[in-house]
Amino acid sequence: MTGADYDTNEIMTVTASRRLRDGAVCFVGIGLPSTAANLARLTHAPDLVLIYESGPIGAKPHVLPLSIGDGELAETADTVVSTPEIFRYWLQSGRIDVGFLGAAQIDRYANINTTVIGDYEHPKVRLPGAGGAPEIAGSAHEVLIMLRQSGRSFVDTVDFITSVGHLDGGNARERLGLPGKGPVGVVTDLCVMTPDPETRELTVTEIHPGVTREQIREATGWPVRFAERVTDTPEPSRHELEVLRDLKRRTDEAHRSDAVGR
């Protein structure tokens, strides 16, 4: 296959999905992470355990949820517990292998902002806020982040740290006594970044087919570093693309059938 056979969302989703190992317990955010996690479950990781903050444990949705608490999640889960229990018995207890998050804004140390652009008291743009992310970022053994890359979303320093990444780098997390390892990878529509082992600064380690280093530099709000060994992101397989497209088609059909007022 050549790069022409899939779009940038598809390679981003497939690349992220491949980072989820079979049998892992994954606390899933809605949107891109949920799509990639379910792709993984439907391809190489059939025993991936999906937990959503609304309460479903072991969800196996046939179509993608549009909201974090869709009935589809409850119907296909092993069980559904209350939201306090999800955060207390399942996340805080350290049972989550991978916290899988999206972000509005991320900085060079993978700190996440989903709260405000500008000043908190007088925001330029008020974003939705924290949701489950701060404790997912703190307690999950590892955090995987997924978002489209641009100079506006990848900034040198976030206006507001909603959910902690590696703070100002180095061993800042250990000093704070955070239980989890924090972000281990950021998957975008252009590349994969991983924290430098020493400084924890996000560094490009994989570049998607057909993407240039210049494109990545332009889409990053700090002078982005490239690892010594930068690899080419393996292309999505035909099977992965078929499963992903089927999933999206099923999802669109399921939701098209709705009509307002009914």
Place this chain on the structure above:
Amino acid sequence: MTGADYDTNEIMTVTASRRLRDGAVCFVGIGLPSTAANLARLTHAPDLVLIYESGPIGAKPHVLPLSIGDGELAETADTVVSTPEIFRYWLQSGRIDVGFLGAAQIDRYANINTTVIGDYEHPKVRLPGAGGAPEIAGSAHEVLIMLRQSGRSFVDTVDFITSVGHLDGGNARERLGLPGKGPVGVVTDLCVMTPDPETRELTVTEIHPGVTREQIREATGWPVRFAERVTDTPEPSRHELEVLRDLKRRTDEAHRSDAVGR
């Protein structure tokens, strides 16, 4: 009817049951309190809500439970919650009108000992311990206590305060900041004692038919006081006795049917 038509357990049980008003929410201990509470539910208080520490809320047992977690309680309850939830959401939250307790040993200020006779480190007799009683005694709006009266069970000072009554009397509970009013009555096979409004010392306010003051003095380990107005305990009605005896008969039959090894 005359006193000859019922025994001392029966008048104790009937007298205690009459103190539970219809619609009250009652946290019930096993044994005598459970018998009296179910008698109330089957006579004058059909909407009495019975909660057992094992988790049943709104239990309506057809036969008396022998253990605090009998299946009969779960099957007849409105729902069954976990034991932590019972203590957190239902007792600690201040939703219980009446905490209904038994006791091994009680003192003149209605402090309860169910832990040890003698010294804690080198007990003469090791009793079962606290169970749910300390927090029932603290958090229920009112506490009703039921036990057979003797010089050994009614002592001047308990060897060990397992569950707090009125401590050393007066406004000791208020000083401790306890949310509930504490013991408001102790029903025995001889009489009913209630805490003096000022000193909170247990004082005889009702004497069962045929019982003498001398009997009560002999069965009390401190120089017991009698209220200015001591009334005669009303006799059990034929209906109350019939319901109580049916309940006991049903209970005996249900449990006789068991056989070891099966």
Place this chain on the structure above:
Amino acid sequence: MAQITSLREAVKELVADGDTVALEGFTHLIPFAAGHEIIRQELERLTLVRMTPDLIYDQLVGMGCATGLVFSWGGNPGVGSLHRLRDAIERGWPHPLEIEEHSHAALANAYVAGASGLPFAVLRGYSGSDLVKHNPNIRFINCPFTGEELAAVPAVKLDTAVIHAQKADRRGNVLLWGVLGVQKEAALAARRVIVTVEEIVDDLDAWPNACILPSWVVSAVCCVPGGSFPSYAHGYYDRNNPFYQQWDGIARDRDRFRAWVQRHILDTADFDEFRRVLAETSEAEQRG
């Protein structure tokens, strides 16, 4: 014991200006009908508590019913912003809104503390988050055994909790299932509880350990079929995703929002009429 009554009566009796109120439901069973009734009765100066404000609080905030909001995620799920909420926070329209902002974990724990009769909740959370700098109700305590530092938040204490459930029986016992969110905790953290339900039945037919609110912790039960539209009621109807998408357009513009609320809520007598008028609106739109 719960009174079985009309939603109009329940809101009139059990919600007052200045109250602290939570209308809960985590994307599922959101009590929209009750939210509309609060708008119809023009309640004011409410402090609203809710993990996910969703459209229901966009409507209440946009109509000026609230002066305070305690929340942990304020977006239009699967769509984007809550424009009325943003307008209130960014530009103080229709009037300023004081916000207390938490994470889901903290607010969920705060509801548990409220339901448990505790003054505060303890959690392992917030470390490194700037929320700590802006919310004085996030504090830190040390474990009396290990010395470890943990976050603490005050318990949620409500004047009135409002939830929607699938079923109640004629005595007012309430059964809900599926995504449970924090509804039980919200109800048990409140002095007064209003429950709207899809149906009132003779027998709940509940399974073991079902999530039930006994009648004696509920103040009023109101039968409002469809009362959580456009969210969903598991076993009854699905989430109406197109409405969530259309809301983005309605709420973007102050005048269009006001006109929509006037026509669909203020000028309707109850939720049934709201549904009828809404259906007319969408037919008209389909005709173009």
Place this chain on the structure above:
Amino acid sequence: MAQITSLREAVKELVADGDTVALEGFTHLIPFAAGHEIIRQELERLTLVRMTPDLIYDQLVGMGCATGLVFSWGGNPGVGSLHRLRDAIERGWPHPLEIEEHSHAALANAYVAGASGLPFAVLRGYSGSDLVKHNPNIRFINCPFTGEELAAVPAVKLDTAVIHAQKADRRGNVLLWGVLGVQKEAALAARRVIVTVEEIVDDLDAWPNACILPSWVVSAVCCVPGGSFPSYAHGYYDRNNPFYQQWDGIARDRDRFRAWVQRHILDTADFDEFRRVLAETSEAEQRG
């Protein structure tokens, strides 16, 4: 992922001398079969945790498997004393037993803290109780918002939790219902989890929001029908009250207790054989 294995294997692999272990079940689903297997394998120096020690710990303590006990009510429900437990506490037989004694509310909260990954639990309790004087693990803290004083106890942290449940499926997902006690919390507060079940089925057929332990938090699932005798398994068999009454006589006397354990537990290969021998014993007694 849970291994489906024999109880002998599970105890051999997952319980070691010196471990902190809880065999939980609040009068319901008490894992007696697993307790017997621990006696058969002659495990030592265990610290046992359990709200209600019941006969299962009377047996373990009487056989000298434990050097520590954390508990909140140690009686024979509906009958009286646990004579082996009393003998250990009052006279140090077969050897001294260190006890940490709590109230039900505190120990239940301590299990919740353990399941929640917190180092301690907060409760409104213990005020005025002498337990505070004898248990250094009962401390008091102040609310960082109101200043109110509240009790604190350390979280229960277990090496191994052992519970009995009604059903598991072939993947090792576990379903229990009825009186739930603290089993879920015990399992989630442990590094290793053994679950004995009445039956292993293809499909759990669980209802909404059922109490389920997913396979991935369970170490071993062992099919032991009747494994909670003489307690009960809701939907399978009732509590055997006569056995609880007879235990009073068996446990009163050291030699009679030892002989009973020898014949019924040490000399039997597994729980099935225990049940057969017990049946013989009671027939013999009936013949007199």
